[in-house]
Amino acid sequence: MRYNDLADFLNRGKQALAKGPVAMILVEDATEVDSTIQHHLQLGFKSVLVFATEGLEPTPENEDNIHLIPFDMSADNALTTAVNSIIKAAPGIWLYYCFNAEYLFYPFCESRTVGEMVAFHTEERRSSILTYAVDLYASDLNQSPDAVSLENAFLDKSGYYALAREDAANNHQPKDRQLDFYGGLRWRFEEHIPWERRKIDRIALFRAQKGLELRPDHTFNDEEYNTYSCEWHHNITAAICSFRVAKALKHNPGSTYDIETFHWHNSAKFEWNSQQLMDLGLMEPGQWF
Numbered sequence: 001m002r003y004n005d006l007a008d009f010l011n012r013g014k015q016a017l018a019k020g021p022v023a024m025i026l027v028e029d030a031t032e033v034d035s036t037i038q039h040h041l042q043l044g045f046k047s048v049l050v051f052a053t054e055g056l057e058p059t060p061e062n063e064d065n066i067h068l069i070p071f072d073m074s075a076d077n078a079l080t081t082a083v084n085s086i087i088k089a090a091p092g093i094w095l096y097y098c099f100n101a102e103y104l105f106y107p108f109c110e111s112r113t114v115g116e117m118v119a120f121h122t123e124e125r126r127s128s129i130l131t132y133a134v135d136l137y138a139s140d141l142n143q144s145p146d147a148v149s150l151e152n153a154f155l156d157k158s159g160y161y162a163l164a165r166e167d168a169a170n171n172h173q174p175k176d177r178q179l180d181f182y183g184g185l186r187w188r189f190e191e192h193i194p195w196e197r198r199k200i201d202r203i204a205l206f207r208a209q210k211g212l213e214l215r216p217d218h219t220f221n222d223e224e225y226n227t228y229s230c231e232w233h234h235n236i237t238a239a240i241c242s243f244r245v246a247k248a249l250k251h252n253p254g255s256t257y258d259i260e261t262f263h264w265h266n267s268a269k270f271e272w273n274s275q276q277l278m279d280l281g282l283m284e285p286g287q288w289f
Helices: 006-012 033-042 078-089 114-123 244-251 274-279
Strands: 022-027 047-052 066-070 094-099 102-105 128-135 153-156 161-167 173-182 201-207 238-242 267-269
Touching (some): 022 033, 114 128, 173 201
Parallel strands (some): 022 047, 022 094, 047 066
């Protein structure tokens, strides 16, 4: 379905938020919009909300599950405005957000739906799932000058690390069960990445509740949502395999001429399956077998 704007969707599209999980795809440019939508539909999301600047709207194959919402992604606070509006309208529903040319993978996603995963996670008394934005990039920038290639996508197989997340309101003591994660292109080309955008962790899968708000740094105002696991054992984590940083580095005039290739000795061809990501330690199943 197509809507006039976000307010129109919140007025007429409430049925799309009646049952989750619901995916929100924030479209920043025309790159791989259709493949992003189809990937998430195949994972089992009940509805896919596509926030796109006018002129970038895709032509959906399944009008019943896809909801096109004209939205200016270049506006200040576009991310938090879009996501927090849906949180407020859908209390109790599991939500997910990503950008175009980003693809969610979770343990055993080839044989289990995203609904099955969040149902298990809910039984573990958890309302959020930590996800890592794993950078993808084309192997040959001469053939793919925008750094995007689904057929020849590569990722870094090492170079990831975590630091304690300090609590500025508590003498900069480490926060309980919270870490800042780094790696990928944001680490290797950090001179081109503002420091506040170098983290790769997001709480991209979560259950909406009254008063919950996403902050610009991909954390929530409820600190328990920002934890990587519960207190008694490890939980599921997931990965968002993303071309977003690679295409930004090649689009930005300040970095494009400094980068002839993203390939290095720790590059590995992306196999588009969850087992590779688990083998590399980029996500884990927790107690879900």
